[in-house]
Amino acid sequence: MNISNEEVEHVATLARLGIDETEKELFSLQLSQILTSFDTLKHLEPQTQSSLCSGSMYEPFREDEIVPSLSRDQALLNAPEAEAGHFQVPKIMD
Amino acid sequence: MSLNHLTIHEASDGISKGTFSSAELTQAVHQHIARVDATVHAYQTVLPNARPNTYALRANAGNATSVLQGIPVAIKDNICTENVVTTCGSRMLENFVPPYSATVMTRLEDHGAVLVGKTNMDEFAMGSSTEHSAFEPTRNPWDPQRIPGGSSGGSAAAVAAHECIASLGSDTGGSIRQPAACCGVVGLKPTYGRVSRYGLVAYASSLDQIGPLTKDVTDAAIMFEVIAGYDSHDSTSVTMPVPEISRSLHRDMTDIRIGIPDEYFGDGLDAEVEAGVRAALEVLSARGAKTKVVSLPATPYGIATYYLIATAEASSNLARYDGVKYGYRSAEAQDLMEMYRQTRREGFGAEAKRRIMLGTYALSAGYYDEYYGKAQQARTMIRADFEAAFQEVDVIITPTTPTPAFRLGEKLNDPLQMYLSDIYTISANLAGFPAISVPCGFSHDGLPIGMQVMGRWFDELTILQVAFAFEQETNWHLRRAPLSEVGDA
Numbered sequence: 001m002n003i004s005n006e007e008v009e010h011v012a013t014l015a016r017l018g019i020d021e022t023e024k025e026l027f028s029l030q031l032s033q034i035l036t037s038f039d040t041l042k043h044l045e046p047q048t049q050s051s052l053c054s055g056s057m058y059e060p061f062r063e064d065e066i067v068p069s070l071s072r073d074q075a076l077l078n079a080p081e082a083e084a085g086h087f088q089v090p091k092i093m094d
Numbered sequence: 095m096s097l098n099h100l101t102i103h104e105a106s107d108g109i110s111k112g113t114f115s116s117a118e119l120t121q122a123v124h125q126h127i128a129r130v131d132a133t134v135h136a137y138q139t140v141l142p143n144a145r146p147n148t149y150a151l152r153a154n155a156g157n158a159t160s161v162l163q164g165i166p167v168a169i170k171d172n173i174c175t176e177n178v179v180t181t182c183g184s185r186m187l188e189n190f191v192p193p194y195s196a197t198v199m200t201r202l203e204d205h206g207a208v209l210v211g212k213t214n215m216d217e218f219a220m221g222s223s224t225e226h227s228a229f230e231p232t233r234n235p236w237d238p239q240r241i242p243g244g245s246s247g248g249s250a251a252a253v254a255a256h257e258c259i260a261s262l263g264s265d266t267g268g269s270i271r272q273p274a275a276c277c278g279v280v281g282l283k284p285t286y287g288r289v290s291r292y293g294l295v296a297y298a299s300s301l302d303q304i305g306p307l308t309k310d311v312t313d314a315a316i317m318f319e320v321i322a323g324y325d326s327h328d329s330t331s332v333t334m335p336v337p338e339i340s341r342s343l344h345r346d347m348t349d350i351r352i353g354i355p356d357e358y359f360g361d362g363l364d365a366e367v368e369a370g371v372r373a374a375l376e377v378l379s380a381r382g383a384k385t386k387v388v389s390l391p392a393t394p395y396g397i398a399t400y401y402l403i404a405t406a407e408a409s410s411n412l413a414r415y416d417g418v419k420y421g422y423r424s425a426e427a428q429d430l431m432e433m434y435r436q437t438r439r440e441g442f443g444a445e446a447k448r449r450i451m452l453g454t455y456a457l458s459a460g461y462y463d464e465y466y467g468k469a470q471q472a473r474t475m476i477r478a479d480f481e482a483a484f485q486e487v488d489v490i491i492t493p494t495t496p497t498p499a500f501r502l503g504e505k506l507n508d509p510l511q512m513y514l515s516d517i518y519t520i521s522a523n524l525a526g527f528p529a530i531s532v533p534c535g536f537s538h539d540g541l542p543i544g545m546q547v548m549g550r551w552f553d554e555l556t557i558l559q560v561a562f563a564f565e566q567e568t569n570w571h572l573r574r575a576p577l578s579e580v581g582d583a
Contacts (some may be wrong), residue, residue: 008451015409015454017415017430017447019438027451030509035509038398041468044475060493062326074193078420087418092430 001035003028097345098256099120099578101417102313103340105259106161112254116164118429119259120208123166127210127257129581131486135232135243136252138171139179140211140489150402161205161316161340170249171212172219173304174293182295183215183227183245186421186441196293197328198262198304205320210258213248215276218412219297220244224442225506226445233502235575236541240499241451243515249307250277256578260317262335264294266301268401268494268519271531274307275494275544278533278575281307282314285552286526287332290325292424293484298407299330300401310571316339318554337555344560348382352493352560353487356557357393358518362499370543371493377567378491378560388483388490393521395472401513401518402456402469409453448509461574477525484527484550491562492518494544518546528554532561533570542570 008027012019016084072085081088097119100108108114120529124143131137154331169175172182174192175343176199195203204207213359224232234246234257234558242251246263250273263270265283282305289304296302308540322336354375359368379385405441417423417437424436442450456465483490496517505512522529527548536544545564549557565571 002454007455011451011455011458014458015450016413016434018435019419023193023447025219027448030448031452031455034401034513035155035455035465038402038465040394041398041402041465041472044395044471046469047446056528072194075419077188077193079276080417080423089418090430090433 001032001039003031005036095449096126096256098126098259101309102161102260102316103167105165106163109164112306114209119164119168119300120210123210123258126255126581130255130577131257133233133238134235134251134255134257134577135230136248136255136257137168137211138181138183138214138229138248141178141209145483153353160205160320162320163207165204165206168210168212168213168249168261169199169213169251170246170261170263172295173199173262175209175212178209178212180212180295181229183229184230184441184443184446186415187295188406188422189230190420192293194293197290197325199293202262213261214251215248216245217296217446219245219264219266219538220408220445220449222268222272222512223227223500223502224248224273225502226443230444231502234276234499235577237499237539238577239501240541241276241283241500241502243276243495245269245273246307247273249280250281251281251288253277253279253307254575254578256574260306260313262304262317262321263307264302264304264351265523267297267404267523270305270307271494271529271544271546272515273521274284274490274531275498278311278542278570278573279307280311280314280530280532281305282318282530282558282570283522284318284322284554285528286523287330288322288336288528288552288554290331292325292327296411298404299411300407303523306335311530311565312340312343314530315343315558334552335398339555339558342555343562344557345563346382346446347378347560347563350378350383350489350560351557351575352378352383352385353388353490354385354484355388355390355393355483355492356491357390357440358492362496362514362517363493365494366537367493367497367543371491371545374534374545374564374568375491378564381563381567383560386487387496388480388487390483390521392472392475392479396476396520396524397517399469399472399476399512400516400524401452402465403473403524405449405453406456407453409450409457411582412442412446412450414444417441417473424521427527436442445509473524476521480521480525480527488549488556490548492546492548494518494546498537498541498543522548527551528557530557530561532564533573534564534568535570536573
């Protein structure tokens with residue numbers, strides 16, 4: 001398995017992760033090595049049954065009632081930038 | 095013997111008899127932190143002891159009958175503590191002050207435990223050495239040139255260096271048990287669903303579980319009883335009653351059947367680790383336990399399965415760090431997309447980025463079936479192996495780690511080698527059952543060796559009973575790390 005620099009760039013875009021040229025080279029090499037070592041999984045016979053959960057699973061339900069939660073001020077306490085009770089972000093349209 | 099060397103049950107006994115106070119005990123812990131933590135760096139944050147903090151005040155109003163009343167504990171820095179900075183070992187959350195406490199923290203407080211501080215960890219719990227902390231690596235109290243294990247390396251080192259009485263960690267692929275083994279302490283990963291993760295910073299949600307790191311098995315049972323149980327804030331927690339394990343640890347071993355999987359004693363296992371675990375099995379056999387070889391044929395798929403599922407979930411969980419609602423924001427960017435990319439570039443360290451990249455790749459169009467789909471299939475096979483084995487035996491015993499603690503820097507630039515540190519611990523997370531690591535010997539150069547006892551789903555009782563029976567026959571858990579003795583009069 002060989003992951004090209006272009007693929008690394010594509011994945012970084014999907015992940016919204018800024019990377020520089022050095023990181024691109026490094027991730028290309030490391031992801032290729034890691035995924036090659038994971039080739040053991042390719043030998044698994046196709047199987048109809050697959051599981052998406054672990055442990056003993058069940059679905060607990062609760063009444064749909066409003067309960068106390070964080071106040072607006074508390075929710076904004078860690079915001080990098082906030083204004084007038086809102087999270088502030090850079091301009092998204094001109 | 096200083097007060098900070100005591101276990102929970104010994105300290106509780108002393109407090110309730112009036113031999114010493116919680117304040118004196120906490121003072122002893124703080125004094126020892128001042129002596130050794132510049133070397134160990136177990137703590138990311140130490141709460142001031144000189145002035146009463148909200149936790150100490152609440153502790154005084156806590157449950158006077160609880161065995162945890164007045165006991166100083168340390169908490170891994172990915173567990174939210176109201177008004178106490180919770181960094182998760184990352185620049186991304188360097189200044190994050192949670193407006194609420196995790197359920198486990200609230201439960202400890204309700205029982206009167208005193209929060210001493212927050213322990214260092216690999217960034218976002220991604221690592222096996224605590225070298226991936228964005229701040230400073232933690233060092234092993236048995237040998238400061240060695241890693242303490244990870245990702246709960248700070249929690250394990252704090253217990254081993256006696257810089258707290260007990261601690262909490264989190265375990266996604268072995269992050270409680272592996273550092274417990276490296277530091278010569280007890281580490282319990284409960285069954286998936288036993289302990290609420292509300293307030294735990296999410297890494298891989300189908301695997302994460304919170305558990306205790308302690309000086310002995312009795313303390314692990316005490317901590318487990320307090321933190322376990324249903325929580326309406328975490329829909330993966332179960333309503334099943336929590337047994338009173340700490341009063342039921344004595345058990346006749348003659349009706350215990352121990353499974354020994356060949357797959358866990360093969361290539362890559364250090365000879366001294368194997369000898370230590372084999373000798374431990376002899377101890378349990380001498381107590382009357384029956385041993386039997388069991389087969390876990392899907393074991394070779396473990397590492398690939400774990401690192402695909404964990405990174406896929408991480409890539410999704412860590413999408414929330416976008417510089418908008420909390421955490422770091424890059425000052426560089428002019429538009430929103432650039433802000434996301436720069437914030438994440440500057441805020442995440444190398445291993446977090448690597449895992450986000452790997453997970454995003456595994457979930458991306460064209461590769462999903464090949465990687466993530468296959469990993470889910472292998473996960474089902476691994477679980478089925480254990481279901482079959484637990485029909486024949488009550489517990490399965492293996493080494494916790496393939497080698498004793500390695501040197502700082504030894505595996506830092508080789509992620510694949512680092513990933514192999516988890517080879518014996520990941521199955522318990524992938525399949526969800528409980529597992530405990532207990533000290534079972536030392537290498538020739540004085541490094542601790544850990545034995546892992548795995549059990550059936552929700553049967554923490556049996557693994558703790560077996561671990562306790564072993565502990566009664568041996569005194570490995572009583573040995574003290576050199577850095578726990580510094581300044582001891």
